[in-house]
Amino acid sequence: MRSEHALQFHEQALDRLDLREVLGAIPERAMVLLGAPGCGKSTLLRRLQLDDARERLADGGDTVSLFVSLGAYPLDKKAPEKNAPRPLDWLQAQWHRLAPDLPDLEALLKERRVLLLLDALNEMPHGSVDDFRDRVEKWRCFLRDDFPPGNRAVFSCRSLDYSEELSIKDDLQVRQVLVKPLTSEQIEEFLRLHSPEHAAGAWGEIRGNERLLELYSTPYFLKLLVDQLAYDPRVANERAALFTGFVRRALEREIAGRNPLFVQDGVIDDSDREQIAQRDWQHAYDLPVSGPLVSQLGLLAYRMQEQFGRSSDGKQVMMPRKQLLDLFEHPQANDLLKAGKALALLDEEHRIARFCHQLLQEYFAARQLAKQPADVARLAHTEWRADRVKPSLADKVATLLDFEPLPPLTPTGWEETAVLAVGMAAEPDGFARGLAEVNLVLAARCAAAVRTTGRAKPDTVEMLKARLVTRSRDPDADLRARISAARVLGELGDPRFERHTGPHGDYLLPPLVPVEADTYRIGSDEGLYANEAPAHPVPIATDFSIGQFPVTNAEWQLFMDAGGYQDERWWDTVASKRWRRGEDTAEGPKQQQRDFRRDVRAKREQIGSLLKAGKITSTDAQSWTLWYLEMSGAEFDALLDQSFASGVQRRPRYWDDPTYSHRSQPLVGICWHEARAYCAWLSAQAEQCYRLPSEAEWEAAAGGLEGRRYSWGKDFDAARCNTSETHVRGTTPVGVFPGGDTHDRAADLNGSVWEWTGSLLRPYPYVAADGRENPENPENADGRRVVRGGSWRNDRDVARCACRDSFDPDFRFNFLGFRVVCVSPIR
Template identity: 50%
Template sequence: MKLEFSHRLGDSWRELADVIPIPNHEQRRFERGFEPRAIWDWLEDWQRLSELPEHLRSIGRIDLADLWAEAQRESSDQFYRDCITRWSDARYELDKRFVQLTLLLDQGEAAQGPRWQVHERFGALADVLEHVPEQAVVLLGPPGSGKSTLLRHYAMDRARDVLDYGDAGSRTDAPICFWLSLNDYKAPLPGDPLPSPHAWLETRWAAANPMLPPLTTLLREQRLTLLLDALNEIPHAGDEPVRLWKDFLQQLDRDYSGNRVIFSCRSLDYSASLSSKELPVPQVRIEALSDAQVQQFVELYCPAHASTLWANLAGSPQLELLRTPYYLKLLVEQTVAGEIPVGRAALFTGFVRQALKREVDSGHALFQAGDLLTARDLTRLTHGTWRTACELPGRGILFGKLSALAYEMQHRHGANEASQIRIDLDDALDILDHELAIDMIKAGVALGVLDEDLGREELLFVHQLLQEYFAAHRLAAALEPALLQVQWQADRVSPSLQETLASLADADPLPPLPATGWEETAVLAAAIVEAPETFVADLMAMNLPLAGRCAAQPDVEVSDALAYQLRWSLVERSQDADADLRARIAAAVALGELGDPRFERRTGPEGDYLLPPLIEVPAGMYTMGSDEGHYDDEGPVHRVELASFCMGKFPVTNAEWALFMQAGGYEDERWWVTEADRAWQRGESTAEGPKRQWREFRNSVKADFDGFRQRSNLTSVDIENGERIIDMSEEEFEAVLEGLYPPGQQTQPAYWNDDAYNHPAQPVVGICWYEARAYCAWLSAQTGHDFRLPTEAGWEVAARGLEGRRYAYGNDHDPAHCNTFDTHIRRTTPIGVFPGGETPKPACIADMTGNVWDWTSSLYQPYPYDPADGREAPSADESSGRVVRGGAWRDFPLDARASCRSGYGPAVRRGFRVWCSSPIRS
């Protein structure tokens, strides 16, 4: 269209220049055949055309307005065609059968419980956007989950819709998707402030689409969907970028409502939320692929080796590393006979070797023997003779220089910022510092590891994971302590835990301690380095949780002695009163990945099991109940006499429960003792109990809504939810219950696939009373000892101790000593972070204040407690429910007191810990 426009305009632009002042440099542009967009920019609006001389209003018998409209129509069509062409590239392939999205809605800053509640699951991003009315959403997922690809395909699908269903005349009014990577959102010069998002977007849009209407016009016409990729990759430290984009969303809502904005971000990097009370921004979480989806993927994309490949993956540590289409695609493209690499570093290495061999075999001139790759490198590539699983050709300079480039790019980006980085081409050439630097870049592009933005003269790695992989090769060669050092002592962390808690809104989660930005690179480096033992040992002094995470990788081999030292160091850190709470949690998370030495792995008649650590509670006369008057069911205070017993030091964990599932615990009727147990196992009563509980709650709220409103432990959001529930019709309410509690047989805990609750070290949650009893029966058979649920008397005594403590750790509430609502963790914590005792100490029973409700064996009956009155009968009328104790992470401290008790129907799903009649000796 440029040439057509210029040809028809001919020399008439010279006459226009007499009327409209056109700078000399723009005149030269017109002479060379560039589009004359500048002419129309100088006309303040179309009405200025009437001021032109008559003979200039029609040039070459074509009215200027008609000519410009024609140019815009053609440019608009070309925009959509370019979008389809660009995102149809094989690099951005997407199989929508392997997309599962979970919509999480913001419950508000004052929400009790998690601020982000699961609302609904979808199979396509377009379906999510049709469902939510909010103008902005943020797409969250782990590395390699396909966040960027989902945005690109959304743009491509919308472009196809326009071209397929819109007529040529209407396309100038059609919706437009504008994809941008936020790793290019930066200050013009070092030290300058960040530009306003609106100004930055306008500049980028005008540069990319000079013949289309300005961005502000599109916003005013409600035509624009902004696809802003990689919020975590903005090259600027701190929360300022998020604050600026948050302000932009407010401006958009105020001045240009009707447009949409979709951000993407790495899940763990989304600590500063875009959401606000005035303008909620829902989250869309990309779910990891299930076992069935992984199996289906390998069957579709690697049919020749699918059975072997799945047999090697199923149940392996590698499976947990490969639950994204990105990683699985890398795997199936390089497997020869169904073999799988030991870890992610080997997976990336295989990809690079495969790409290198492809270029060598094709005869590409850059990949012949020379400085980039020596003859020896090529020989080793041909014969596959490698010393390690992650070795790349190293005699030539190519891969050493690419690794140095990735490392320096990441190093220049700054601390606490992990991201995919763009770099000016001249800066890249300076880093490479070699006469063949241009050839190195061309080779990287040919291999599919580098991407060159020719229009902007910038360079980047095609994926952040590949950037981290190449940087890891350099880090493996020389570990720099300063890059990975973190503060963990409570008196050295700034801002302190207390300051951080004071700054949070009610529903905001406690942010982790600041990261270094090198965590993923270090994990890869630990697998690449030739001496992983030394690497991990050196890392322990700088970043203990990261050292534990490195050692837990299946491709990192360390000695038993070092693993032993690491495990117990992590145990000590997780319980260290001088450590910041967030450091204790980080240590406990790493410990769960590495394996907790406090649990002894044994083999019983039903397979492997983990023997839980037990704490002996001495026989004696104990006080039970409370006269504080908070809840009627806590009184009267009375004395109970108990024989000595042992209580599980921790709630039962996901790691323990996984072995019960592997042993076929849900299918084996031996562990489901009573008829009620077996009925639940068969799926006959899995839903009705929880539904009945909700119906009773709804009726009680309807009967006394004023009393409900006046409860001291309710937030405004709780009250709004109560209003919503009682305003529903019976049919609407039952439909909600049906969605929450589908009937049928259950074969895993309710939250087994939820990343917020399924870490090996977290307490298993979503367990009903029947499931807990089945586990105890199975563990008894495995050990030969009598494992049961604790009575509520035994539970309270174990929590309060001889001192009769108000909480398991003491009499005064302290959010640093328990996981309750005001601790702001907003999920369960790994076990052992919150020990009990008058002065919290490791030898005491842990996690009895908050974290997770524990089932007991007792029926929910009035006090005084009498074990002989039938309340401990396993088969009894369940209408009053069974007692749960301890409160949970979403509860206020009042409900986490050791004397607080509540009753739930046995089919409701909570957590539990075990009771044993006597200690178990090794």
């Protein structure tokens, strides 16, 4: 029974539109909702509270819900270590304030009647990085000690800021749930529903523009755009311009409404009012600055972030009204606060004031940072060397539960502010260069933000690309730093993949590694898996080159842009043509799962054995027990129908899943037919013969003439590859494990993704001429195809060069990709 054959149904089953469905589908009593800024985390929690209350009123249920913002968790900056109250005591106070006539919260918790909604963990005030960890630890202890099973808790947090997990190893599990970005179809539908007059024009500008699609994949910015279109039908191409438009409209509204603060001199003056009335804007970020309002809001936001500095990681700051007024340092502070509230920029509740949204705080702080760009190097300095990062990679992994992914390095908190500021800076190129020495990844993000407007110099972009390549391949860099560097490299454009224009559009030429014709030792006699024996010599008659990396999402994007799914000429077998037409796209994978279910039910005890051996996670074991043992046959078939899409497919299975869809990550979720179609398209584009490697060619490239156990040598090392031991729990950008390279620098051959080969699964010894390399073999058109290399889900045994597995040719999973070989010119 091979664990990689088990379907991760939960990745599909939890693709939900309603948090109530998610809560109903997971066993853990607590979960954390993760997502990008503006993706709607707070709104989802509020909607969950509303829906839950409606259900309880309708069915007479006795559960109650409490929504609180963790940004209000108390902090005395003069003595932060003395002012982190016990979470239960603080929640009791919030509950009593909101519902003084209802029973005591602690009593309700003991009766298991509470749905607790804890918004914005990333905004929790703290005095230092260590203090933040201590405060998170208090919430962990609350969940463990004061939150009995039967109650439910939902936290929310920005994905980038979730570096301190709420789970407690061997004690408490907190499930992570990701808010996915809007798809292009959802963006178009939103525009059509909410701005019908301007939808067609706006969508015409956004469609096909990768950067705009990314910008408007979050509801917050898409709503800002819809509101902006009525004011200006042009589509803003960056976030700072959207915020600026929001402020302009708010100023017009207050003046039109004759608000005394805005029609009399004070926070703005006649010159400002004239500029607003005439919409006399010099550039996309221009606001009236003759009066003190805009400049003071910028200073306020900047001081709020700088005052807390790295100690608060730039989180949204909440503070007593008097403290905020003091930060203005202006005689009209009271009027400035009132004006900010009237414009829906500032908010005040129970004499606690803040910006209405963290993004607005960051925008106004960015306006000030753009005026004093020299500060960014001080504010955004970060460490990346493995021997200096705290906590170390090993220390962080030691705290993770078996199913938890490796979080990113702790952010500085000025990331979003800097990316907003660079576009508003007088010299954006200098702004990015000034950052490069202290925060290379953020410098590259800033350059990417202004490159589309032509305000980043080409030599600066090329310099950043080269340094990012070096960082991503630097063995002295922490793995998390290498991953971050490789991800932003994908945004800028990886120079290792040369862009060309062929007869069918643009394509990326993959870097190749030569493999000499010779006789190679294939297979293994270790006895781990029967199908890899015996070890035997196999002659490779012709020199070939293999891709240095698996095919990436960036490469595949151009295949899709060229109409690769629609053009039948790339689908050259009867079976592949049938797959492209949507015929029998799901039955093969379904049957493979039925076979695996049969094997599990015949050896039930192996679930526990695999868990104990570390070959599956605790969540895998729970899911397997449910899916393969407890579900009836009819229920299991219904789950198969839900998990395997039938009909015509026009994109990889996980293309819209941000966990797997970054440009620098290896492509996953494609079947054997899709991989072969790409090779045919690339061959026509480059006028050279590209195809899938045979499994013998793949092992020759990975193990070399020495017949290495792993691509680097005999002994396993989790620092050299992405396997279950590495604890990433997902694919990694290509090339970030330099220690795992072969002697010829072929990368990622062990772990990360299983790689399709051209070979039909047949027993050893390997004989190329026996029909296993003939894709048109009519007897085996639907036979299983060999995959090699193991994946992020598998352990060291499966990552060995000799290990072979197989899947149905129309199987598509989140651990299944491919790389190409180039054999001979076809000119």
